[in-house]
Amino acid sequence: MDKNIKQKVKKIVAPVRLLGSYLYDLKNFRDYSFEFNSNNLSKDNLRAEITFQYHALEKGMCHNRIRLGYGLERRKRLLYLLRKWSDNNYQLDDKRYATGVAVLKRYIEMHEENNFDVSSLKEEVGKLPIGIENILGGYExxxxxxxxxxxxxxxxxxxxxxxxxxxxxxxxxxxxxxxxxxxxxxxxxxxxxxxxxxxxxxxxxxxxxxxxxxxxxxxxxxxxxxxxxxxxxxxxxxxxxxxxxxxxxxxxxxxxxxxxxxxxxxxxxxxxxxxxxxxxxxxxxxxxxxxxxxxxxxxxxxxxxxxxxxxxxxxxxxxxxxxxxxx
Missing domain, CATH: 3.40.109.10 (NADH Oxidase)
Known part of the structure; x- marks a missing residue:
């Protein structure tokens, strides 16, 4: 094929190939991200979203003026994810799971120190199985x-x-x-x-x-x-x-x-x-x-x-x- 013709064909085909590449990216993200698979979370999806939720609570603890009782929906979601991890019989010594539990415990301690009632949360967290005893969560x-x-x-x-x-x-x-x-x-x-x-x-x-x-x-x-x-x-x-x-x-x-x-x-x-x-x-x-x-x-x-x-x-x-x- 003539070199010039080959270059012209290449330019015509390039946008189609680019679209195909982006469709590949789209499928890859859709098939594996935890947002698109919230009803069928894989083990790695769970690890990722547990981290996403507990880290948001950690960041809230770093405020100089903490709004007591913050993060209600995140706490609920984190509890759900931790229970799901345990119910699936995944390793309890996984650092992401253990940190999620530790962050909730630190959240409870911080609120108790400020005389804010978190007794219902404390009861729910107390039911979670523990895998790593001494792992820290929260803030330094x-x-x-x-x-x-x-x-x-x-x-x-x-x-x-x-x-x-x-x-x-x-x-x-x-x-x-x-x-x-x-x-x-x-x-x-x-x-x-x-x-x-x-x-x-x-x-x-x-x-x-x-x-x-x-x-x-x-x-x-x-x-x-x-x-x-x-x-x-x-x-x-x-x-x-x-x-x-x-x-x-x-x-x-x-x-x-x-x-x-x-x-x-x-x-x-x-x-x-x-x-x-x-x-x-x-x-x-x-x-x-x-x-x-x-x-x-x-x-x-x-x-x-x-x-x-x-x-x-x-x-x-x-x-x-x-x-x-x-x-």
Whole structure:
């Protein structure tokens, strides 16, 4: 076949192949995500949603002014999921299950300490079988110096010190300080060195509040935020259909690098998801002036460290849990 004809055919067929690839993505997500399989949850669906629900309760415990009795629907859903796990005879020493129980127990303790009646919840949680006795759930509290001093330690210690901080101190964070962290992040691995990532640093309080309202993820914990960084990646830098998701890979790698860099520069930060519907994505792009060609990867709220810091325990799987050895 003539080379020119071959190229023309390729261009005509490309959109059809792209559609087929997106249909594959759609089927994969529809078949396996816990949202679309809520009536037939797999074991991994259960592990994921148990974590989703208990972590929301953990975050609520970190408020400086806790709204007692918060999270009623999440508590109910978490109890249902934990019972379902037990009824299916899954391992009770699974860390996700055990943490779910531990978070509910800490929730009860915290409310009892504040003389708030949670007796009915306590009775229901008491019926759940226990697999790991000493696992912690809820929140931890540390002094500011713990995070400030971590930058001078080795990478293992520094990495383990990074936490998502949602309540901030009263000191300012400047554009120059944020720019230094972004500059430090620019050596992130990027496919073929194309460097498609862009950042939008919001310093206006009014714009920040509008942005966070659309993002809808930090709910009630926006006190003393000094900046919101919006990380995007530009589709203009990618080629064939096999790169259709490369934006999110490059953007995610950069974002992790940036979170480390902000921590190193003594800027408290929290990664916020960009899970918005298309209507709000368009509103967000208009609000900030993001190009239509760019995908929004995530938001990062920034501020100074307060003197005392509460943060979720956020138990993690071990390497044994996530590593498969192929010999």
């Amino acid at each position: 509290e540390k002094e500011k110096e713990y995070f400030i001093n971590a930058r001078n330690k080795n990478f293992e210690q520094f990495s383990k010190s990074r936490r998502s901080i949602r309540d901030y101190g009263e000191d300012d964070v400047t554009v120059n300080e944020i720019e230094e962290a972004i500059e430090l992040s620019t050596l992130y691995p990027s496919v073929c060195n194309r460097q498609a990532v862009r950042t939008y640093v919001i310093m206006s309080k009014e714009k920040m509040m509008e942005c966070l309202k659309l993002q809808n993820g930090i709910q009630g914990m926006a006190q003393n935020i000094r900046s919101v960084i919006v990380v995007t990646s530009d589709n203009s830098y990618f080629g064939n259909l096999n790169e259709r998701n490369q934006n999110f890979i490059d953007g995610g790698i950069f974002s992790m690098n940036l979170l480390y860099s902000l921590t190193y520069k003594n800027i408290a930060a929290c990664a916020l998801n960009a899970n918005m519907n298309t209507k709000n994505i368009k509103k967000m792009k208009d609000l900030i002036g993001i190009n239509k060609s760019e995908d929004i990867i995530m938001f990062i709220s920034c501020g100074s460290y307060p003197e005392k810091i509460k943060y979720p325990i956020s138990n993690r799987d071990s390497s044994h849990d996530i590593m498969s050895i192929i010999r």
